[in-house]
Amino acid sequence: MQDSFEVSASTGTYAVTVGDQLLADVVREHPNAVYIVDTILEDRLPPEAKRRIRIDALEANKSLEYAPHLISELRKAGADRSTHLVAIGGGIIQDVVTFAASIFMRGLPWTYMPTTLLSMVDSCIGGKSSINAAGYKNLVGNFYPPKKVLVDVSFISTLDAEMIAGGLFEAAKICYASNYQAFLDYLACSPGLKMTDEQAVNVIRHSLLTKKWFIEIDEFDQKERLLLNFGHTFGHALEAATDFGISHGVGVGLGMLVAAQYAKRETELTDAGKDHVAHLIEHVKDMIGPRAERVLQSPAHVDLDLAMEKFEFDKKHKSDSYRIVIPNREGALALVSVSKTPETRRKILGAFSAAFDEISWPYQIPQVVTPA
Amino acid sequence: MQDSFEVSASTGTYAVTVGDQLLADVVREHPNAVYIVDTILEDRLPPEAKRRIRIDALEANKSLEYAPHLISELRKAGADRSTHLVAIGGGIIQDVVTFAASIFMRGLPWTYMPTTLLSMVDSCIGGKSSINAAGYKNLVGNFYPPKKVLVDVSFISTLDAEMIAGGLFEAAKICYASNYQAFLDYLACSPGLKMTDEQAVNVIRHSLLTKKWFIEIDEFDQKERLLLNFGHTFGHALEAATDFGISHGVGVGLGMLVAAQYAKRETELTDAGKDHVAHLIEHVKDMIGPRAERVLQSPAHVDLDLAMEKFEFDKKHKSDSYRIVIPNREGALALVSVSKTPETRRKILGAFSAAFDEISWPYQIPQVVTPA
Numbered sequence: 001m002q003d004s005f006e007v008s009a010s011t012g013t014y015a016v017t018v019g020d021q022l023l024a025d026v027v028r029e030h031p032n033a034v035y036i037v038d039t040i041l042e043d044r045l046p047p048e049a050k051r052r053i054r055i056d057a058l059e060a061n062k063s064l065e066y067a068p069h070l071i072s073e074l075r076k077a078g079a080d081r082s083t084h085l086v087a088i089g090g091g092i093i094q095d096v097v098t099f100a101a102s103i104f105m106r107g108l109p110w111t112y113m114p115t116t117l118l119s120m121v122d123s124c125i126g127g128k129s130s131i132n133a134a135g136y137k138n139l140v141g142n143f144y145p146p147k148k149v150l151v152d153v154s155f156i157s158t159l160d161a162e163m164i165a166g167g168l169f170e171a172a173k174i175c176y177a178s179n180y181q182a183f184l185d186y187l188a189c190s191p192g193l194k195m196t197d198e199q200a201v202n203v204i205r206h207s208l209l210t211k212k213w214f215i216e217i218d219e220f221d222q223k224e225r226l227l228l229n230f231g232h233t234f235g236h237a238l239e240a241a242t243d244f245g246i247s248h249g250v251g252v253g254l255g256m257l258v259a260a261q262y263a264k265r266e267t268e269l270t271d272a273g274k275d276h277v278a279h280l281i282e283h284v285k286d287m288i289g290p291r292a293e294r295v296l297q298s299p300a301h302v303d304l305d306l307a308m309e310k311f312e313f314d315k316k317h318k319s320d321s322y323r324i325v326i327p328n329r330e331g332a333l334a335l336v337s338v339s340k341t342p343e344t345r346r347k348i349l350g351a352f353s354a355a356f357d358e359i360s361w362p363y364q365i366p367q368v369v370t371p372a
Numbered sequence: 373m374q375d376s377f378e379v380s381a382s383t384g385t386y387a388v389t390v391g392d393q394l395l396a397d398v399v400r401e402h403p404n405a406v407y408i409v410d411t412i413l414e415d416r417l418p419p420e421a422k423r424r425i426r427i428d429a430l431e432a433n434k435s436l437e438y439a440p441h442l443i444s445e446l447r448k449a450g451a452d453r454s455t456h457l458v459a460i461g462g463g464i465i466q467d468v469v470t471f472a473a474s475i476f477m478r479g480l481p482w483t484y485m486p487t488t489l490l491s492m493v494d495s496c497i498g499g500k501s502s503i504n505a506a507g508y509k510n511l512v513g514n515f516y517p518p519k520k521v522l523v524d525v526s527f528i529s530t531l532d533a534e535m536i537a538g539g540l541f542e543a544a545k546i547c548y549a550s551n552y553q554a555f556l557d558y559l560a561c562s563p564g565l566k567m568t569d570e571q572a573v574n575v576i577r578h579s580l581l582t583k584k585w586f587i588e589i590d591e592f593d594q595k596e597r598l599l600l601n602f603g604h605t606f607g608h609a610l611e612a613a614t615d616f617g618i619s620h621g622v623g624v625g626l627g628m629l630v631a632a633q634y635a636k637r638e639t640e641l642t643d644a645g646k647d648h649v650a651h652l653i654e655h656v657k658d659m660i661g662p663r664a665e666r667v668l669q670s671p672a673h674v675d676l677d678l679a680m681e682k683f684e685f686d687k688k689h690k691s692d693s694y695r696i697v698i699p700n701r702e703g704a705l706a707l708v709s710v711s712k713t714p715e716t717r718r719k720i721l722g723a724f725s726a727a728f729d730e731i732s733w734p735y736q737i738p739q740v741v742t743p744a
Contacts, residue, residue: 010382064443064475068436072506080687099475103436103512105687106500106593128478134444140475142514221478315452315477 001198003205007125008216009145016125018205020197022152023088026111030084033111034077036070036097038089041115041158045088051077057092059244064133064140070100081105087146090116091123091248095141098129102144112146115155117167117200118249121207122174124149126215126225137240139315143220151208153200161193165287166249168192169231171207172283173252177227177325177333178210180276186210187283227333229316230325231255234352237311238302245299253284254355260284261358262351263327276331281358288359304352304366308345322348373570375577379497380588381517388497390577392569394524395460398483402456405483406449408442408469410461413487413530417460423449429464431616436505436512442472453477459518462488463495463620467513470501474516484518487527489539489572490621493579494546496521498587498597509612511687515592523580525572533565537659538621540564541603543579544655545624549599549697549705550582552648558582559655599705601688602697603627606724609683610674617671625656626727632656633730634723635699648703653730660731676724676738680717694720 002019027035027049035052037045042054053073055061079085085108087097094112101110114124127145130138156164168191175186189202211228218225235255238246246254260277263269269277316323321337322344328334338344349366356363374391399407399421407424409417414426425445427433451457457480459469466484473482486496499517502510528536540563547558561574583600590597607627610618618626632649635641641649688695693709694716700706710716721738728735 064436064440068506071436071512075506075508075511103503103514105511106513106515131475134440134447136447139447139477140443141478142475143478 001201003201005209005212007145007149007212009127009143010219011127011145012147014145014147014149016149016151016208018120018151018153018201018208020152020154020201022150023113023154026086026113026150030086030111033084033086034074034079036085036087036089036093036100038093038115041088041155044155049086053077055089055093055096057089059092059132062092062095062130062132064131066096067100067103067131070096071104074100074104079104079108081108083108085110086113087111088113088115090114090119094119094123095129095131098127098144098146099131099142101146102129102142107144110146111148111150113150113152113155115152115158117156117159117164117204118170119167120151120153120156120204121167121171122211123170124151125208125211127219128221137236151204153197153204156195156197156200162247162250164193165253166247168203168287169249169253169256169284171203172280173230173256174207174211174214174228176256176280177230178213180331182206182210183276183280193287226335227325229335230333231259233311233314233316233322233324234258236314237307240310241303241307242299246302250288253288257281257284257355257358258351259324259326261354262324262348263331265350265354266347267327267329269327269331270329273327273329273331277327280327285359300362302356302361302363304349304356304363307352308349308366311348373573375573377581377584379517379521379584381499381515382591383499383517384519386517386519386521388521388523388580390492390523390525390573390580392524392526392573394522395485395526398458398485398522402458402483405456405458406446406451408457408459408461408465408472410465410487413460413527416527421458425449427461427465427468429461431464431504434464434467434502434504436503438468439472439475439503442468443476446472446476451476451480453480455480457482458485459483460485460487462486462491466491466495467501467503470499470516470518471503471514473518474501474514479516482518483520483522485522485524485527487524487530489528489531489536489576490542491539492523492525492528492576493539493543494583495542496523497580497583499591500593509608523576525569525576528567528569528572534619534622536565537625538619540575540659541621541625541628541656543575544652545602545628546579546583546586546600548628548652549602550585552703554578554582555648555652565659598707599697601707602705603631605683605686605688605694605696606630608686609679612682613675613679614671618674622660625660629653629656629727629730630723631696631698633726634696634720635703637722637726638719639699639701641699641703642701645699645701645703649699652699657731660733672734674728674733674735676721676728676735679724680721680738683720 004017027046035049038057039054101108114120127143129141131140133139175182190199191203214225231252235251239251376389407421410429411426473480486492499515501513503512505512547554562571563575586597603624607623611623
């Protein structure tokens with residue numbers, strides 16, 4: 001069971017294969033590659049993969065300060081201009097290897113095997129890295145796609161429910177950002193916390209093919225691709241405000257909920273718009289709302305004033321306006337600029353509160369303090 | 373007095389202007405840019421350039437380990453996605469800013485003003501960075517050309533004779549690598565340690581237009597552009613063996629001399645080949661040989677065994693062969709692979725010795741020790 005398609009980038013075309021049991025094939029094809037693997041997955045690597053570098057998938061290692069260590073490990077492993085790298089891991093491993101592969105001797109070819117659902121449905125294509133620097137999250141990064149992406153659904157068995165839910169939120173985001181029909185098609189693939197390998201392949205393929213349109217039309221994040229920030233600006237704020245007690249994927253789910261509540265409260269939605277937004281809200285609630293199986297623990301409390309403070313500092317904003325992706329009147333997504341006024345801040349805080357009310361998660365009542 | 377032309381890169385076309393007194397114009401055009409300037413040139417920056425970051429042009433700062441500091445300075449200076457950077461300095465400043473500009477928020481637009489002759493005649497176009505990492509020189513780097521290159525010959529007055537000679541060696545290298553006629557045209561521009569602004573503009577323009585052909589036909593260093601490594605593999609070894617007592621530009625001059633001696637001794641040159649190689653040797657000797665004005669001090673001694681050891685470790689070699697650029701039978705340059713044998717090592721050491729004999733510089737007699 002496997003399926004392949006191609007993604008075009010300015011640096012050339014790369015093939016994406018979604019299937020199971022792909023790891024052994026890679027090692028057969030690249031016996032002399034340097035394998036860079038998430039430490040907790042190293043025991044899955046066949047012994048034939050001799051040159052290997054382990055990386056702990058920690059936020060601290062996804063940093064410019066950590067890069068010299070990895071470069072030094074590559075040098076010690078004997079990497080030269082002709083060396084192929086194979087990265088095996090989730091988003092952190094992908095970020096670190098995208099960056100290191102792009103700069104080592106001015107660029108090595110590499111293969112990427114995503115191992116978290118989030119990286120399988122979303123980040124594995126597009127070629128972006130996000131790297132922390134000087135204490136700032138994702139302040140630096142670049143574009144350097146792999147030569148080949150191999151999505152092996154066998155790795156899903158290593159994930160817990162929260163990681164699966166997080167991945168599905170990113171997939172839902174991509175499909176909803178594309179159009180309502182793509183979102184319905186996604187739901188028809190039976191996304192859920194327990195999927196068969198075949199269901200997983202279908203969900204991943206649909207999500208990646210939907211994302212492919214965005215990255216081919218807008219490789220460098222200038223226009224269409226910006227819609228894929230849906231849920232992210234609010235979500236990042238919640239991740240940061242809980243000191244990353246809320247994971248990235250769940251943050252995106254909550255962020256979509258905040259954006260949907262903002263649209264419900266501040267936009268005159270058409271009947272179709274109301275319907276689409278409600279459908280999105282239901283999907284998020286199914287996973288983390290009061291009806292969910294409680295696989296996701298809500299944090300002890302969320303301080304929405306702190307979330308608002310984090311939101312203020314998002315690097316995508318302009319000096320006088322917030323830039324957020326929210327449903328328009330028809331329920332379709334749009335990147336909008338909203339003036340930074342006390343009134344706007346109240347509206348955004350209101351949307352945050354309404355989102356948490358919707359899923360019955362506890363939060364600290366916001367004070368609506370206006371920053372100087 | 374100024375002249376402009378364009379260079380095409382995969383990321384777009386950029387304009388190169390060669391002239392004098394260009395700095396004031398830049399500051400007028402980009403009052404809100406962040407200016408990243410070599411510390412020793414800061415007093416040349418008009419007060420209107422308010423946002424400024426100083427960098428000491430030290431080898432240690434041209435490193436992956438230094439990058440977080442510059443990223444942090446950019447953040448403190450308030451740089452965001454729309455910020456324009458202006459870099460003012462020689463090759464080290466260019467390397468550091470190429471790298472930082474390429475990764476800060478995944479890439480900022482920038483303008484480069486080279487201030488050493490070496491960067492004016494050569495490195496300012498091509499978009500490459502070379503960065504030290506984990507204790508290895510130039511182990512990492514990338515391609516990220518500026519939007520605009522402004523070569524202001526007024527900066528030449530800040531340079532000493534050794535820096536001017538080094539720049540001229542790079543220019544001579546580019547022209548000789550192109551073809552013999554380009555080398556003759558270069559000599560007709562009156563390159564020398566004391567040039568009028570007009571002569572300097574002519575030398576720089578001829579060198580850059582000659583280099584433009586190489587980088588447009590081979591942006592990513594796959595083929596033709598590799599000829600521009602002429603003099604560099606031998607030169608780097610001499611720089612490293614003297615603990616950088618021999619500067620980069622002078623190293624390139626000496627490296628061309630070593631390559632020319634290798635060709636004279638090991639290749640059956642045609643009459644034209646003999647003539648072209650002899651002409652190149654004469655030009656280098658004019659600058660640093662016994663006939664030169666002794667503006668260049670030879671180091672106390674050069675240990676050629678150590679130089680050979682450094683040569684062995686050049687990252688451009690393959691596991692079983694050296695890769696060097698040397699004149700072929702006709703005197704034109706070619707990238708050749710030479711088997712790593714004791715015989716080859718003896719030949720290379722012989723060329724090193726002959727080059728130093730030619731200019732009457734002292735060196736330690738090589739022992740021709742064969743590495744294990």
